[in-house]
Amino acid sequence: MSKNIKFLGLLLTLIIIFIILLKGLNVSKDYSNEKLKSQIDFSLDAKKLFSDEIINISDLFDKNSHSVVNIWASWCAPCREEHQFLMKLKDMNINIIGINYKDSPKNAKKFLHSLGNPYSEVITDNDGTKSIEFGAIGVPETFIISGKTNEIIKKYIGPLTSENLIEIKNLLKKNA
Amino acid sequence: MSNYLGNYSLYIALIASVYLIIKSYLDANSQNKYLDKNFILITSIQTIMITVSFFSLVAAFVISDFSNETVFNNSHTLKPLFYKVSGTWGNHEGSLLLWLLVLSIFLFIFLLNSRSQDTKYKLLTILFQQIIISGFLVFILLTSNPFKTLYPIPSEGLGLNPILQDPALAIHPPILYLGYVGTSIIFSASLAAMISGNIGDNWARHIKKWVLISWVFLTIGILLGSIWAYYELGWGGFWFWDPVENVSLMPWFCLTALLHTVIVLQKRNSFKEWTIILSITTFSLSMSGTFLVRSGILNSIHTFANDPSRGVFILSFLFFLILMSILIFFFNQNKISNVAKENFILSKETAILVNNWFMMFFLSVVLVGTIYPIFLEVLNGSKISVGPPFYHNLLIPFLIPFLIFMSFGPSLKWIKDKLKKFNYKILIIFLVSLLISYVILTKTENSFLLSIPLIVLSIYLLLVTIKDFFVSRSSISQKISHFGFSLLITSILLNGLFSNEFNSNMKVGDERIFNEKVVKLKEVNVTDVDNYKSLKASFEVTNKNSSFTLYPEVRIYQQPLTITSEADIRTTLFSDNFLVFNILKDDGYYNVRYQYKPFMIWIWISTIFIGFGGLLSVIKKNEQKY
Numbered sequence: 135m136s137k138n139i140k141f142l143g144l145l146l147t148l149i150i151i152f153i154i155l156l157k158g159l160n161v162s163k164d165y166s167n168e169k170l171k172s173q174i175d176f177s178l179d180a181k182k183l184f185s186d187e188i189i190n191i192s193d194l195f196d197k198n199s200h201s202v203v204n205i206w207a208s209w210c211a212p213c214r215e216e217h218q219f220l221m222k223l224k225d226m227n228i229n230i231i232g233i234n235y236k237d238s239p240k241n242a243k244k245f246l247h248s249l250g251n252p253y254s255e256v257i258t259d260n261d262g263t264k265s266i267e268f269g270a271i272g273v274p275e276t277f278i279i280s281g282k283t284n285e286i287i288k289k290y291i292g293p294l295t296s297e298n299l300i301e302i303k304n305l306l307k308k309n310a
Numbered sequence: 311m312s313n314y315l316g317n318y319s320l321y322i323a324l325i326a327s328v329y330l331i332i333k334s335y336l337d338a339n340s341q342n343k344y345l346d347k348n349f350i351l352i353t354s355i356q357t358i359m360i361t362v363s364f365f366s367l368v369a370a371f372v373i374s375d376f377s378n379e380t381v382f383n384n385s386h387t388l389k390p391l392f393y394k395v396s397g398t399w400g401n402h403e404g405s406l407l408l409w410l411l412v413l414s415i416f417l418f419i420f421l422l423n424s425r426s427q428d429t430k431y432k433l434l435t436i437l438f439q440q441i442i443i444s445g446f447l448v449f450i451l452l453t454s455n456p457f458k459t460l461y462p463i464p465s466e467g468l469g470l471n472p473i474l475q476d477p478a479l480a481i482h483p484p485i486l487y488l489g490y491v492g493t494s495i496i497f498s499a500s501l502a503a504m505i506s507g508n509i510g511d512n513w514a515r516h517i518k519k520w521v522l523i524s525w526v527f528l529t530i531g532i533l534l535g536s537i538w539a540y541y542e543l544g545w546g547g548f549w550f551w552d553p554v555e556n557v558s559l560m561p562w563f564c565l566t567a568l569l570h571t572v573i574v575l576q577k578r579n580s581f582k583e584w585t586i587i588l589s590i591t592t593f594s595l596s597m598s599g600t601f602l603v604r605s606g607i608l609n610s611i612h613t614f615a616n617d618p619s620r621g622v623f624i625l626s627f628l629f630f631l632i633l634m635s636i637l638i639f640f641f642n643q644n645k646i647s648n649v650a651k652e653n654f655i656l657s658k659e660t661a662i663l664v665n666n667w668f669m670m671f672f673l674s675v676v677l678v679g680t681i682y683p684i685f686l687e688v689l690n691g692s693k694i695s696v697g698p699p700f701y702h703n704l705l706i707p708f709l710i711p712f713l714i715f716m717s718f719g720p721s722l723k724w725i726k727d728k729l730k731k732f733n734y735k736i737l738i739i740f741l742v743s744l745l746i747s748y749v750i751l752t753k754t755e756n757s758f759l760l761s762i763p764l765i766v767l768s769i770y771l772l773l774v775t776i777k778d779f780f781v782s783r784s785s786i787s788q789k790i791s792h793f794g795f796s797l798l799i800t801s802i803l804l805n806g807l808f809s810n811e812f813n814s815n816m817k818v819g820d821e822r823i824f825n826e827k828v829v830k831l832k833e834v835n836v837t838d839v840d841n842y843k844s845l846k847a848s849f850e851v852t853n854k855n856s857s858f859t860l861y862p863e864v865r866i867y868q869q870p871l872t873i874t875s876e877a878d879i880r881t882t883l884f885s886d887n888f889l890v891f892n893i894l895k896d897d898g899y900y901n902v903r904y905q906y907k908p909f910m911i912w913i914w915i916s917t918i919f920i921g922f923g924g925l926l927s928v929i930k931k932n933e934q935k936y
Contacts, residue, residue, distance in 0.1 A: 141640045148636070152629045157688045158607050159621040211547065214903070215875075218892060236699070248813040249901055273697075296873065 180257035180264060183234055183242055194231050194255050195281045200306050201229045203277040204253070205265050207237040208245035210273040216293035220252035223299070228306060232256035235265050235273045278305060313378055316366035317457040319359040320447060323414070326356035327444040330436060338433040345429050349436060350421055356443075357414045364411045367456050368398045376467055379458040380404060385467040388841040389475075396480030402604060402620075403456035405483055409600070410446045412484075412491040417443070420495050420520075427516060434502030435495075441634075442494050445627045453620045478538040486531030486558060490596040492524025493561060496568070497593030497631075500586045501638050507645035509586065514576035517589075519928055521572055525565045526924040532558050533917040540910075541877065548913060551701050556680045557599035560673055564592040567669035569924075570662045577724060578659060582646050584666075590635045597628045607684060654726040661719030668712045675704045706760065713767040713799065717774045720784060720792055739777060743770035754807050761807060768803050771796040787927035794919025801912035811905040817898045828852045829889075829904055832859075842867040847891055847900065849878075860889040886910035 178191045195201050204220060206213040223230055232253035234242045239258065246256070259265050268277060268286075276290040276298075288305060290298055330352055337346060367380070371394045376382045384401045385394055399408040417439045424432055450456070499517055503509045535558065540548045549555065568588040574581045601607075601624040653659060679696045747766040775793040778784070812824045821830045834847045843866040850859050863876040877890035888905040 137640060137643070141636070144636060145633075148629065148632060152625070154685055154688050155601075155607070155625055156622065158684045159625065211550075214892070214901075217901075236697075244813070248815060250815070 178264060178267060180259070183232075183239060183256040183258050189257075191257070194257070195279065195284075196229050197281045199229070199281055200287060201231060201279050201281055202302065202306075203231045203233065203268065203279055205233045205235050205259075205268070205270050205273050205275045207235045207273050208241040209237065210235075212293035213274045214249070216274055216276075216295075217249050217252070219294045219296065219299045221250055223302065224252040226303065226306075228302075229254050233265055233268070234258050235270075236260065276302075278302065312366035312370045312375060313457045313459050316363040316370075317455070319363040319366070320451060320457075323356045323359040323363070324444060324447045324451065326352050326359065327440050327447060330356070330440045331444065334433045334437040334440065338430055338437065342429060345432055349433075353414075353418050353421055353436070357418045360407075360411050360414045363457075364398075364407050367404055367407060368395060371395060371398045374467065376465070377459050377461070377463040378456075379460050380456045382460055382464055382467050386841070387466060390840065392477075393475045393480065399483050400479075403450070403454045405487075406446065406450050406454055406604075407456050408484060409487050409491060410443065410450060412487050413439070413443050413446060413494060416491055416495050420499075423519075424516065428506060428508055431499075431502050431506040431508055434505055435498045438498035438501050439494065442498070442631070445631075449620075449623050449627065453623055476538055476542045478534050478541065482531060482534035482538055485527055485534060489524050489526075489528030489531050489565075490561065490599065492520060492527060493565065493589075493593045493596045495520050496524065496589045497635070500589035501635055504586055504638055504642045504645070507642070509575075509582045509646055511576050511579050514572050514585070518572050518576060521565065521569050522924050522928045525562075525569050526921050526928065528558070528562050528565060529917065529921040529924065532562060533914065533921070536917075537914060541879065542874075548910075551679070551696075551698050553680050554603055556676045557602050560676055560680075561592050561595040561599065563669045563673040563676070564588060564595055567666045567673075568592055570665050574659055574662050580659070581663075583643070586639060588666075590632075590639065594628070594632050594635075597624075597631065601625055601628050602680070656722065656727045658719075658722045658724045658727075661715065661722050664715050664719065668708070668715070671708060672705060675701065706764070709799070710763050710767060713764075713771050713796075716792070716796070717767070717771045720788065721778065735777075736774075739773045740770055743767075743773055750804070750807075761803070764803055765807070768796065768800040772800050785927065785930075787923045787925075787930065789923070790926065791920050791923025794916045794921075794923060797912060797916035797919060801909040801916055804909045805907055805913065808908040809906065811903060813901070813903050815899045816902045817900065822902075822904075824904060825906055826854065829902075831900070831902065834900070839865075845893070849889055849902075849904075851880075851887065858887075860887065862889050862891050864891065864893055881911050883911065884908060 179188055180191055181188050202223060220230060230253050232255070234256055236259065242256070242258075246253075257264070265273075265275075268275075274293055276294055277286050278288040279285065280287050288302075294302075330349070333346070333348070333352075367378075369375075370378045370381045371385055372391065374381065374385055374387045374394070376385075380401060380403045384404075385397050389397065398404045417436070420435065420439075421432070424435075496517060499520070503513050503517075532555075535555065536548045539550065539555075568585065571581050571585050571588055575585050601621065604620060604624060607621060679700050683696055743766055746769050747762070750765060750769075751762065772793075775789065775796045778789050779793070810825065812822065812829075814822050816822065816831045818831055818833055821828055823829075828851070830850045830852070832848045832850055834845055837844050837846070845864040845866075846861055847863070848859050848861050850857060858880055860878040860880060862878040865874045865876060867874070873893070875890050875892055877888055879889075880887040885906060885908040888903075888907055890903050892901045892903075
């Protein structure tokens with residue numbers, strides 16, 4: 135291969151990488167203030183963690199109010215950290231749906247057993263595809279989803295904080 | 311006052327930078343034999359100006375001058391003095407100023423230390439280094455000025471994230487930066503050497519020091535970050551494959567490859583182009599690290615404020631530098647004189663080449679895992695998550711051939727070696743390591759097939775590196791670093807194999823039995839300390855013949871409201887007992903996580919060995935023989 139072709143090839147690659155990264159910058163990372171995917175595909179089927187029963191995702195959501203969806207795993211350390219906040223949400227009778235991401239059912243059950251179970255229902259996501267449907271990029275992530283419109287109202291990447299908790303409370307109160 | 315001082319010193323530094331760029335460019339094209347005295351003078355003025363600017367920011371933090379926006383956003387009067395000072399670089403603006411300070415100090419030291427080098431080479435190094443410095447100066451002044459003022463002056467600051475109030479983290483960024491920025495000198499010097507055509511054994515000897523220094527700082531910097539994550543985050547692990555951690559690991563792989571290659575260049579005068587490519591790549595990776603962390607393109611616990619204009623600037627600057635270096639590389643390639651040399655399969659050169667392949671492989675895995683999600687999101691909007699399983703699955707199997715190569719590669723001779731070296735001693739060591747591994751593996755219920763060769767080989771390598779202290783003729787610094795590395799791999803494997811934990815909800819007075827130990831929650835004390843409320847628990851851990859007490863803590867900070875868990879860790883030579891607790895609800899129950907982590911301390915000690923070997927090599931004056 136001649137030197138010029140090598141050079142041009144390298145140059146072209148660089149330009150492509152540059153453009154992609156430049157575009158990547160404009161993809162907002164501040165998901166929490168944006169409707170990422172306006173609607174969730176509710177036709178998905180999923181297996182329940184505790185009963186091994188297959189259900190349709192849409193059955194989990196309350197049609198008249200907002201629900202919280204939390205993606206978690208027993209191996210995920212930050213999930214432990216935010217767990218206390220989920221328990222607080224549970225105490226307020228908020229419908230929290232857990233998606234157990236790439237986890238062994240045994241460990242997941244152990245996790246909930248020792249820390250408490252904040253979820254009204256937990257579905258398993260062994261291969262991580264269901265979390266991707268929600269537009270998640272990792273664990274933990276928390277979504278607030280409107281039961282009426284199936285829209286994502288808000289999204290939190292990473293463990294919830296006490297400030298997030300207040301925000302969620304207010305959001306749910308407004309729409310109650 | 312300090313705001314103006316800091317701000318205007320930066321402008322003066324920028325003027326100095328522009329002057330030096332023009333002057334060095336002009337002088338490099340003339341045939342001057344000596345370096346103009348002005349260079350040292352102007353460079354020292356620039357360094358002093360940036361130092362003044364940096365310390366005026368430190369002063370603003372110390373006196374809690376809230377007319378400064380950076381101080382207002384990141385400090386608080388109640389913060390202990392030590393963390394006020396470290397708060398200077400605990401934020402975006404301040405950390406960039408620190409980066410700039412190190413850049414200019416390194417150039418200054420470089421100038422003082424390279425008197426004997428060719429003038430044109432020195433001029434060009436100044437030129438490239440000043441291009442980098444001016445880029446950062448413009449970046450700081452345009453998008454991240456740490457001296458923005460506020461009016462009216464707020465009476466209290468917004469505080470610093472308490473998770474950042476940790477001694478390891480206070481010194482972690484400066485040390486890491488010394489490593490990152492050290493690569494900039496290697497980068498500038500490589501380009502300069504490329505143009506002036508003096509790449510060879512002499513240049514290798516001269517640049518090797520800088521490679522070693524950056525490598526030592528980078529190693530220790532990564533270690534400190536890891537220690538911080540272990541003690542402060544309280545997740546019980548030391549490496550999470552977080553993008554920001556990866557970003558510091560990538561230049562490390564590259565620099566490690568360069569460290570070995572530069573030795574070949576010095577001893578055998580070959581691998582010239584490869585050395586230059588590695589130098590350019592190492593710095594590009596350090597810069598990409600800055601880009602990835604500072605632009606907010608990544609999602610990570612470390613990401614700071616997201617400002618797209620900052621990202622665009624660093625990205626453009628990064629690609630400008632890469633483009634410039636590629637142009638220089640391609641159009642000066644013919645200046646490299648490659649004397650065709652016979653290469654033999656069984657030689658130190660080949661062994662180092664193999665080391666480089668492995669480093670490049672590890673680097674690619676981490677690079678793909680870090681960057682690919684960004685690419686995919688842009689290309690088709692899909693989001694994938696890359697976590698520890700990805701890295702473990704791809705990296706761990708390749709450790710096996712890597713460990714095999716490392717066990718004999720370093721003891722090979724230059725040019726050509728014979729096979730007869732593989733004698734009965736090696737066999738004995740191998741049998742001993744088989745035996746030890748057998749004993750170890752019978753004690754664990756973990757029975758992955760992969761862990762058998764890994765444990766055997768890591769122990770084998772450990773024994774070989776110990777043997778090398780008495781037999782091999784290679785330098786002592788190399789022996790220490792290689793020993794450290796094998797110790798690190800062994801400790802990580804044993805730690806992974808034998809760690810276990812229990813997790814339970816307990817209230818005061820409860821007992822749990824774990825690993826033949828009784829863990830009892832005795833009491834929880836609530837006190838008010840400086841700027842937080844403290845809940846200190848005492849857990850009594852009773853063994854058959856001994857007992858000790860652990861005091862983990864939960865801190866509730868008010869500015870801003872944050873709850874952190876401080877783990878209490880009892881460290882012995884053989885294991886760490888790690889206990890952390892969390893508040894669940896207000897019903898008296900606490901969630902308790904108790905972890906038993908064997909050989910934890912050896913992970914830190916071995917990394918210190920690795921770094922110490924490098925440090926020894928920097929300090930050592932006389933040339934080693936082998």
